[in-house]
Structures are given as structure tokens and as C-alpha cells.
Amino acid sequence: MSDSWWKEAVVYQVYPSSFKDTNADGWGDIKGITSKLDYLQNLGIDILWCSPMYKSPQADMGYDISDYKAIDPIYGTNEDIDHLVSELKQRGMKLMMDLVVNHTSEEHAWFLESRSSRSNPKRSWYIWKDPKRDKDGKPQPPNNWSQILGEANSAWTYDEKTDQYYLSLFTPEQPDLNWENPDVRAAVHDVMSFWLDKGACGYRMDVINLISKDQRFPDAEPSLGPDRKYHPGGKYFINGPRMHEFLQEIKHKVLDKYGAVTVGEMPGVSDVDEIIKTVKRGTGELSMIFIFDIVDIDNVPGKVRMTLQDWSVKDLRRIVSKWQKVMIEKDGWNSVFCENHDNPRSVSRYTDDSDEYRTYGATLLALMQTTLNGTLYVYQGEELGMRNFPKSWDPLKDYKDIEAINFWKKSLDLYGDDPEELARQRKVLEKKARDHARTPMQWNAGPNAGFADEGVKPWMRVNDDYREVNAEKQLSDNSGGLSVWQFWQRGLANRKMNKDVFTYGDFEDVGAESEEVFAYVRTGKESGKWLVVLNFSGKEVRWEMPKNIEVQGWMAGNYTKGKPDKSLKDSVALHAWEGLLGRLV
Numbered sequence: 213m214s215d216s217w218w219k220e221a222v223v224y225q226v227y228p229s230s231f232k233d234t235n236a237d238g239w240g241d242i243k244g245i246t247s248k249l250d251y252l253q254n255l256g257i258d259i260l261w262c263s264p265m266y267k268s269p270q271a272d273m274g275y276d277i278s279d280y281k282a283i284d285p286i287y288g289t290n291e292d293i294d295h296l297v298s299e300l301k302q303r304g305m306k307l308m309m310d311l312v313v314n315h316t317s318e319e320h321a322w323f324l325e326s327r328s329s330r331s332n333p334k335r336s337w338y339i340w341k342d343p344k345r346d347k348d349g350k351p352q353p354p355n356n357w358s359q360i361l362g363e364a365n366s367a368w369t370y371d372e373k374t375d376q377y378y379l380s381l382f383t384p385e386q387p388d389l390n391w392e393n394p395d396v397r398a399a400v401h402d403v404m405s406f407w408l409d410k411g412a413c414g415y416r417m418d419v420i421n422l423i424s425k426d427q428r429f430p431d432a433e434p435s436l437g438p439d440r441k442y443h444p445g446g447k448y449f450i451n452g453p454r455m456h457e458f459l460q461e462i463k464h465k466v467l468d469k470y471g472a473v474t475v476g477e478m479p480g481v482s483d484v485d486e487i488i489k490t491v492k493r494g495t496g497e498l499s500m501i502f503i504f505d506i507v508d509i510d511n512v513p514g515k516v517r518m519t520l521q522d523w524s525v526k527d528l529r530r531i532v533s534k535w536q537k538v539m540i541e542k543d544g545w546n547s548v549f550c551e552n553h554d555n556p557r558s559v560s561r562y563t564d565d566s567d568e569y570r571t572y573g574a575t576l577l578a579l580m581q582t583t584l585n586g587t588l589y590v591y592q593g594e595e596l597g598m599r600n601f602p603k604s605w606d607p608l609k610d611y612k613d614i615e616a617i618n619f620w621k622k623s624l625d626l627y628g629d630d631p632e633e634l635a636r637q638r639k640v641l642e643k644k645a646r647d648h649a650r651t652p653m654q655w656n657a658g659p660n661a662g663f664a665d666e667g668v669k670p671w672m673r674v675n676d677d678y679r680e681v682n683a684e685k686q687l688s689d690n691s692g693g694l695s696v697w698q699f700w701q702r703g704l705a706n707r708k709m710n711k712d713v714f715t716y717g718d719f720e721d722v723g724a725e726s727e728e729v730f731a732y733v734r735t736g737k738e739s740g741k742w743l744v745v746l747n748f749s750g751k752e753v754r755w756e757m758p759k760n761i762e763v764q765g766w767m768a769g770n771y772t773k774g775k776p777d778k779s780l781k782d783s784v785a786l787h788a789w790e791g792l793l794g795r796l797v
Contacts, residue, residue, distance in 0.1 A: 218259070218587060219587055222258050222587075223258070223261050224257040225262075226261065226262045227240075227263050227591075228265050229286075230651065230663070231244055232653060233663055240652075240653075240663070241288050242287050242288035243288060243292060245262065246295060246296045253304075255701055258304075262308070264310045265284060266282065266284060266312075269319050270286075271383055272385070275382075275418060276315070276316070276318070276319075277312055277320065278319040278321075281403065290410075294410065294411070297412070306413035307413060308416055308475075309407050309414075309415055309416075313423070314381070314418065314422045315381065318384070318385045318387055322399075323387050326338045326340075326387075327374065330374050336393050337390055337395065338379070340374075343376065351370055353368035353370075354429060355429050355430065356431045356434075357443070357444070357445030358436070359383065361618060362383070362619070363516050363622075364625075365442065365618070367380060369384040391424060404467075405466055405470075412472075414499070415472065415474050421452075421477075421479070423455060424453055424454040424455040426452060429448070435515075444516065450481060451480075451481055451486060456497065463497045475547055475589075476502070478501045479504055484542075487538075487544065488542045492543055493543045502549065503546070505534075507555045509528065510522075510643075518615070519640065526726070528730055532580075532584065532732075536584060540718060546585055548584045550562065553646065553649050555644075557598055557648050557649060558574075559599050560599045562748070563577065563748070564789060567680075569789055570597055571597060571695070571770075572771070572789040574596075575597075575696055576747070576791040579744065579746065579768075579770060580744070582700075582714065583714050583742070583744045584719075585716065585717065585719055586715075594700075595697050596681055597681065598681060599675070600642070601647075601648060608620070611647045613645060613650065616645040652675075653683075654677075654681055657678065657680075660674055661674045662684070693770075693771065703768075710739045712738045714742075716736065717734045717735050719732060719734060722743070728751070728753045729747050730748055731743065740796065742793065743792075743796055745791065747786040747790045752785065752786065754784070754785050755784050757781065757782060757783060762780075763794045763795070765780070766780075767794060768792075768793040769792045
């Protein structure tokens, strides 16, 4: 099988706890996923990527794994996975698993052995260090690295029994594995082979660029200010000294044997050469990685994720154009996405999620994504234009994510007596919390949005707008325009029909840099030149066409079901959040 199958595939990410509950416990499950495969096939999906469903205490929603070879009972059984793979195969679809091997759960058998004594053979499977001591002789962390999901806390956790600290970059419940130990790497290879043997087509690899740490474990620069005790230490563990070696080992010992597809989650990396080294055709370790520039666009540079800064259409144009051209010119491969389980809803973040403009904003983003080079990823509910939940939701009651909880606790501690600053922090929470992407899937206008039966309490509150924003309504929409779901379905079909253009074609951004419009031309070997014009503003604008562009006809837009009736030369008038797709002469 050639590598083109995964390049041309459309991947749909399921967040299992929030997708579909079939056993009335308020928690989504594997049988719920299987029950919706026809829905996904009808949309145009080829690969189903499921966030972790392994056995887990759920300290970080399954990213703290206590048994890599067993499905957690809240999701079902290993046999349920076998059935899911079988049903996918019948539809010509595949399953991508989520690999989380930078860390395990503190309840994993490996860690229980490791922490039992300093002399245990598995002690070296994790990263243990002696404490520093303060003037009173009390233990202090080995260095000043901060916790990723709560930067007010140390990345190290003290174990009183053995009088040492273990590294736990994300939370104390997620101890980091010691990849310097070859036995650890062999165990990871075994886990990967286990699920590939069961029919998985590959892996999304969680924070895979953090597996190699600088073995000196030096202090981090005090980037959060002199008043903070702990600071981000990413410089010493993001794309660490042996990362490529470890990934090459995985490639040769596991991935190549199965022809598996991989996508690496690699936060904090922007160096082009380093990324190309990872994804270059033939020699790269991974099929592709998630480049986070778009989902980091409103982060304050050098600070943590839970920050806010303004961004412009020029920023978006610069990011998209850069990575489209880099991957084409240097023989790498892109992943195309605007949403995942770790970010707020894209329609709320990049456009306007008001009742007036939500559909237009969501379809504008769909038009952009379905016309960009790379493997396309759709996150559950994105195809409906699901939006962030209301600002009125209570941070202490309605938010469930550990990052949001830690952030709000820190904000209350630091700014409880400063209403103005606390309000600013609340705005960050309302705009950036991961919880927004994790509300239950909105299937219909019935009780619990069809996610769970009437009378069942979902693990997380359903977004208040489910009676208006749901799959059933959008699939049967016969109004003048297309629903968000129908627009995605058409866009995915057009992408596959013209794959030489949209999956493999050349990319050129066109027109003057603008505060409102981002436009580009895609060129294929067989299907010619196509123009995409995107008005990323909430106002009507007129876009001046470059002199060398001649539109043969507008083929699609997000304001009409049929072909838009627009000017073919000189300039074109655009409504708020309007997108156009045209063929060029």
C-alpha cells in the first residue's frame, strides 16, 4: 500500500467520553462510537482517531494510563474495539489509536513497582532525583521547572517513603517515563505492536517530542517573573537531545513493519529544519505532526497557553502560507486542523459565534481547511459549528478540566482581592478553556442533546444551544443555504474529487496583505487553478483581484447552496465572514 492513502484521508477525532453514551452512565462509550459510523461515513470520513480509552483513573481524562493493553470499563471492553475495527473495515474506514507514552498514570503497575523502593528493578523506568534542602532541612524539588497543566506548581512530586522526587511534567498523577532506559523503550514498542496487531492503522502520538530530557536537569530561566517559584522548563525537554534517535528506533522496530500512519503532537517546536527532519518523506520518523501555530495564535509569546493576545488576518495568512510552502518545497507533509480536544471551538475563536453569523463563520473555516494541502483533521462537533459554552457557566461547578481548575484556583489565590485583574483572568478562561471542546456531542434537540437517554446525567453539562445546533437538524436542513454539516460534506467530497489540487497541489497566497481578506491559489496537475477568497471580518468588504487573476467561474461559497453570482474580474464584494471558491482561466 502506498503512503498516499493517509495523505488523502480525512481523519475525524472522537473524544470518547463526550461522543455517545449507550449504557446510561452519562459517559460516552465504544458502542456509542460504533453506532455512529454511518453518520461519519456519510460525512466523508476515512480514519477515526479516538482519544485514549485505555484503563485510567481519569485524572487527566484518560491521558493518565494505568494499563496500555486494556480498555477502561467506562468505555467498554477490548472486544468492543475488535467489533469497532470490524465495522470500520466493512465501510472502508480505519482506526487510529492515541499513544500516550511520555508518562503513565501513578497507578500503572510499572510505577507502583518503581515507587515501592529505591532498589526495585523498575525504579529506573521513571525519573527520580534526590531533593534539594531548604535552610530547615525540608525537601525541595530538584529544579524550578513548573507543571505544564498548572504553572504555579512544581513539575516534581515528592515521595515521602523513598525520600526522592519523581518528574511529573503534567500533573502529580502522571509520572514521566525514563526513555533513557532501553527496557522502557522496548515496553513501548510492545504496546504499539499490540494495537497494530489488533487492526489499528497507526497512532496519534501525545506530546511525543517531550520524551528526551536534558540529563543535567538544569533550572529554567525565570520567564514568569521574579515573584514566581517555578518556571516553564521546555528548553530542556522539548525536542530533547535523543528525541530523533528514539523516534527512529520506533520507526524501524515497529512502524515500518506495519506501514502505520503517525501524527505527532509536538508542542513548542517552530524550527523548520527540525520539523522537516521529523516528517520528511522517506527519512522522517513520523508521517506528519500537528503544527500549533494557528491554535497558538492568541497566546502571549513565551508565556503559557492560558494567556490572551490580539491577532490579525495577516498573522493567519503568514502562518498558513509559511507551512503550506515549507512542506511542498521541502518534501514534508502537513496536518490541517483548527480544533482538537485541547483547544476551544474554532467558530468562537477565529470568527463570530453569534446566532447571526455562527453558520457563516463555521463554513468559512471549513472552506479554508478543505482547500489546504495536507491530511485533514475534523474534531467532533466541528462539522456542526459547535461553539463555546456561555460565559455564565460557573468555573467551580461547570468546568471539569484539570488545567482550567488549576488556572482558576491560581487566579483566585493571586487576584482574589483585585476584581479588575480577576475579570481579565476570567476572560482568558472563558475564551481558552479546553472544556469548550469537551461538552457532549449534540445529536438532536431531545433530552441531553441525544448524547444520553432522558433521565441520565452526562459527565459534563450539555451546551445550552443544543436545540438549535445539532446533527439531526443540520442533516435535514432544506433551507436556502447549506447547514454547516452539509457544507463540510460537500467540501470533503470536492476535496477528494480534486485531490491533485487540494491535497497535493501548489500553493500561492495572492493579493495585497489585508486586515480582512486572506486569498490564495491552489494549482493541480489535472484540475487546473482554483482561487480561495476568505473574508475573516464581520463586515462587508470589496477585495481587489490581482491583475494576473482571471476567474472563469465561482464554484462554491458559504452564502448560497448553488454557484455564487459574483463579479469575475477587477474586484468582488464579500459579505461578513464570506468565503468563495472559484476556478481560474
